[in-house]
Amino acid sequence: MLASLLLEPGRLELRDVEIPKAGPGEVVVRVRTALTCGTDLKAFRRGHPKMTIPGPFGHEFSGDVHEVGEGVTKFQPGDQIMTAPSAPCGDCIYCRKAQENLCAKVMDTMVWGAFAEYVCMPSHIVANNMFKKPEHLSYEEAAMLEPLSCVVYGMDQVEVKPDDTVLIIGAGAIGLLHVMVARALGAERVIVAGRRESRLKLAWALGADEVIDVEEQNTFDRVKELTNDLGADIVIECTGQLAVWEETPDLARPGGSVILFGGLPSGTKATFDTSRLHYDQITLKGVFHYTRSAVKKAYQLLTDKKITVSGLISGTYSLNDLRHVFEDLLHQGKGIKFAVVPGKSEPSSAEAG
Numbered sequence: 329m330l331a332s333l334l335l336e337p338g339r340l341e342l343r344d345v346e347i348p349k350a351g352p353g354e355v356v357v358r359v360r361t362a363l364t365c366g367t368d369l370k371a372f373r374r375g376h377p378k379m380t381i382p383g384p385f386g387h388e389f390s391g392d393v394h395e396v397g398e399g400v401t402k403f404q405p406g407d408q409i410m411t412a413p414s415a416p417c418g419d420c421i422y423c424r425k426a427q428e429n430l431c432a433k434v435m436d437t438m439v440w441g442a443f444a445e446y447v448c449m450p451s452h453i454v455a456n457n458m459f460k461k462p463e464h465l466s467y468e469e470a471a472m473l474e475p476l477s478c479v480v481y482g483m484d485q486v487e488v489k490p491d492d493t494v495l496i497i498g499a500g501a502i503g504l505l506h507v508m509v510a511r512a513l514g515a516e517r518v519i520v521a522g523r524r525e526s527r528l529k530l531a532w533a534l535g536a537d538e539v540i541d542v543e544e545q546n547t548f549d550r551v552k553e554l555t556n557d558l559g560a561d562i563v564i565e566c567t568g569q570l571a572v573w574e575e576t577p578d579l580a581r582p583g584g585s586v587i588l589f590g591g592l593p594s595g596t597k598a599t600f601d602t603s604r605l606h607y608d609q610i611t612l613k614g615v616f617h618y619t620r621s622a623v624k625k626a627y628q629l630l631t632d633k634k635i636t637v638s639g640l641i642s643g644t645y646s647l648n649d650l651r652h653v654f655e656d657l658l659h660q661g662k663g664i665k666f667a668v669v670p671g672k673s674e675p676s677s678a679e680a681g
């Protein structure tokens with residue numbers, strides 16, 4: 329089978345390798361669609377502490393069951409499936425304290441290698457975070473389960489009330505997924521602050537009530553204007569930029585909450601005005617990864633068509649085009665997410681900016 333390997337940052341290679349065999353409890357999936365993700369781009373640019381490099385690449389995908397290992401009863405060959413690429417161990421201190429998103433083994437046992445024709449899913453993921461994909465959901469949409477699970481987990485950490493104004497900073501895939509989830513949770517008003525006209529237009533189309541072009545407008549002034557000088561009830565940081573992290577407490581109303589979604593390199597220090605945290609009692613909360621219950625909620629949002637994520641796909645390519653996708657498109661900030669379909673021969677004409 330063809331599998332894409334990241335040999336070192338900036339160097340992808342397509343290789344012919346053996347199709348994996350399903351061991352006990354495992355399932356080998358024939359990949360039908362894999363999606364690019366910000367994490368992949370980060371790894372492509374500068375490596376990733378949790379990825380083996382050189383090693384297989386890609387982690388958001390859906391497909392068909394090719395082979396099931398001994399003891400697997402949930403699935404059979406031919407089933408269409410969608411899956412998260414990780415699951416908690418169930419046994420470590422974090423799993424036992426109901427903080428399974430922090431599971432000590434979750435990142436070490438995560439599956440990489442979705443940019444390939446086949447991928448083998450370990451038993452703990454098969455048992456916990458793999459589901460049958462209904463026919464009415466496309467493979468592209470189903471492949472969105474992982475990023476959506478992260479977003480659902482983050483939003484679960486705050487209570488969205490019906491009269492809330494939610495401010496989302498960042499109009500990439502994660503920011504835009506937050507727009508859809510905030511809408512689905514019933515937020516009264518969703519404001520998106522971001523850059524690039526095409527992305528802000530998409531934010532409108534996906535349900536934002538107001539957009540702030542941060543290159544043209546001052547975010548702080550505009551948020552104050554839109555909220556009667558109060559600030560937003562909930563602020564969600566989706567850029568992973570220090571300056572934005574530091575700005576977030578000033579964009580929340582007294583008593584409001586800030587979700588810090590976008591990670592920064594370890595060792596990064598941020599500075600806040602303490603009075604906003606103390607006298608104005610603003611909650612700052614970092615969020616990471618997802619729990620099984622977040623995966624289930626994300627699965628439900630997708631399969632019940634409560635949200636439609638296909639608008640985030642900027643184009644469809646084959647495995648042969650993967651280098652082009654990373655080197656020429658994503659690296660230059662083009663598009664939101666790209667779909668990679670093994671076996672697809674011609675690139676699609678859609679290349680959103």
Ligand SMILES: [Zn+2]
Nearest residue numbers: 365367388475
């Ligand atoms: Zn991802």
Ligand SMILES: [Zn+2]
Nearest residue numbers: 417420423431
């Ligand atoms: Zn664990």
